Amino acid sequence: MSGQTRHPFTIAIVGGGITGLTLAIALQRRNIDCTVYEQATSFKEIGAGLGFHAGAVRALRLCAPDILAAFEKVCTVNKWDSKRHVWFDVFDGTADVPARELEPAFTILQPQTGGGSCHRARFLDELVKLLPQDRDIARFDKRLDSIEESSDGKLRLLFCDGTVATADAVIGCDGIKSRTREIMLGPDKVAQAKCDYSGKYAYRCLIPMAEAIEALGEEKAANTSLWMGPNCHALTFPVSHGATLNLVAFVSDDRQWPDQARLTLPATRQEILRDFREFGPNVSKLIGMISDKPDRWGLFDLAENPLPRYYRHKICLAGDAAHASTPHHGAGAGVSIEDVAVLSSLLADPSLRGPEDLEAVFATYDESRRSRTQWLVQSSRRAADLYEWRDVTVGKDYGGILDEITRRQATIWNLDLEAELETAQTILRNRFAA
Ligand SMILES: Cc1cc2nc3c(=O)[nH]c(=O)nc-3n(C[C@H](O)[C@H](O)[C@H](O)COP(=O)(O)OP(=O)(O)OC[C@H]3O[C@@H](n4cnc5c(N)ncnc54)[C@H](O)[C@@H]3O)c2cc1C
Known part of the structure; x- marks a missing residue:
């Protein structure tokens, strides 16, 4: 990770769920200034389980080793x-x-x-402990309403309580009902922005x-x-x-x-x-x-409305905001962590000169992430139908169900994320060289 020099741009993260929080920590560890704007009065997760497969756990490490350590504290594996x-x-x-x-x-x-499960709220508690104590990087009761571009190129975030914040770019991690998604797609595509x-x-x-x-x-x-x-x-x-x-x-x-x-x-x-x-x-x-x-x-x-892109200018989406999925592959949060690994590594790339390069980062992230995550959304629906004997051809044929599920899970599990990061970095540098 980079040294002590802070990068010459600021990022506003909308939403402090698992995606927004891991992104904030990953950016902080890379000396990138960011602020999280969360609509709730505190960081909150529900009292339910969350599973991370081994690949998702590797993605946690690539975001930041202490994010992995936070998960390991709360991780449970099969007893036998x-x-x-x-x-x-x-x-x-x-x-x-x-x-x-x-x-x-x-x-x-x-x-x-290397994978395992955890209690969501316990994991979120551990992530919150990793936020810097000496800087106020989380703002609560901040429900995003709209985003405007000001004459100096900065983005102005307008919140429902009437307050305003500015940043060079906005990353919407605001989940299934993402307001950032609606803003990014524009007023004529609000219907398309809905899950x-x-x-x-x-x-x-x-x-x-x-x-x-x-x-x-x-x-x-x-x-x-x-x-x-x-x-x-x-x-x-x-x-x-x-x-x-x-x-x-x-x-x-x-x-x-x-x-x-x-x-x-x-x-x-x-x-x-x-x-x-x-x-x-x-x-x-x-x-x-x-x-x-x-x-x-x-x-x-978003199976019926896959987004044409995960960014527009300097507004970008990550996690469920970009690719809300049913949970039948147990991988929605896992691929969101992959998003964070790719975004944070591209944003920290030394080839970036300033805010003018952020759109190229988001275009590269979109190229790296969109097809895999949109495949997941479709495949997840199919997985549930297989487990529920709803496919007219496969039905209750256990061998057929196992073959297809194993093939689909392999696509999720076998991603070489380190190689993906390298490819994305090369694409980004080639964009700047062109
Ligand atoms: C039943 C079920 C089981 C699942 N099991 C698994 C599993 O085992 N493994 C796995 O990998 N995934 C699983 N998932 C998927 C996983 O839960 C999600 O992919 C993940 O929680 C998405 O996190 P996120 O941070 O992107 O969104 P969210 O958790 O939805 O966080 C969004 C945040 O944004 C805030 N927000 C929303 N709108 C605004 C606004 N306008 N302004 C400011 N803040 C805003 C919200 O308050 C919230 O804090 C499961 C999902 C379900 C439904």
Whole structure:
């Protein structure tokens, strides 16, 4: 990373989720001045699990070694040594066989170890500790409303509370409902800037591990398991160093999402049991352990409206703002971290002279990242349909499901991010040389 000289430009980051925070830390470590503008009153994440595959963990290290160290503090891996290469043991969730006797329909193996899961809020807490204490780089209660360009070329960010900030460039990390995306695309394309309901929703719950082991036995509760079934599937994996089981239960839904303004709606345990009525006793037992007031999360994505570009002039998008995806490859945050690795390394490139070069950085980032991340959005929808036996050709053919999922996961897992960074740097320098 570069020495002590600060780079001659400033970056405004809109949104302090996982993408915005890792970007802020990665830029700080590279002596790039940035400020995070977050609409909430503090940095917040939900109490649910998050998995990073080995490639995503390598991306954390490339962003900054202390970001990797922060993840390692909260990371949980499969409890059994024999399961270290198991991404998921996949079971027929409809089987009427006690969990302890149930054999996997198949196992999805991951070539590299090094990935793991964490409790989201705990990870965010660790990231917040990495922000510099001596500089005020986070501003809260700052909901972005619009962006204007002033006569000196700087961007003016106008917030809903009437305040204004300036920066040489804006990177929108403001998630699924990104306002930066709308501004970047322009007023005539606001409809295109919206995520659509993917026709799936999810229930996300944490269950004390002792109770989960009682229901499933240690092998299935303390290691990653996936439960297939018609039009629904569920994932279970350990978080919080094995103290808790994370359950995510997905449901296919042909109706419209009832309230476009809200991504989450209150639900009841009875509704989950009704959705999973074709499942056997193992999944039903777990659902019975869920707190009485679970939330239902509508899964929205950009599959129907992939963005033509991830930047315009000196406004750029990263993370879910650029490529909101359903979570069926377990990789939305992982590819967002890859975005951060590429963006931060390009912004720190010594060939940059000043703010006039930032658009070239964003064009290079767009070239490096758009096709991979937009493929993920499409592929993720397909993965859920495979787990839910919804594909008319593959159906319940376990060999067919395993082959296709393994091939798709390999595309996610096997990225050589170091090589991608080198290629992107070469493209950037060639742009300046042209
Ligand atoms: C059920 C589920 C399970 C998942 N599991 C995994 C997994 O296991 N592994 C994985 O890699 N990914 C997973 N994902 C995907 C992952 O959660 C997201 O890709 C990731 O959280 C995106 O982070 P982000 O920072 O880009 O966006 P967000 O987390 O949405 O953060 C956006 C931030 O911007 C702020 N903001 C929004 N609008 C404004 C505004 N106008 N002005 C200022 N601030 C604003 C918000 O308050 C928020 O803090 C899952 C997703 C779901 C739904």
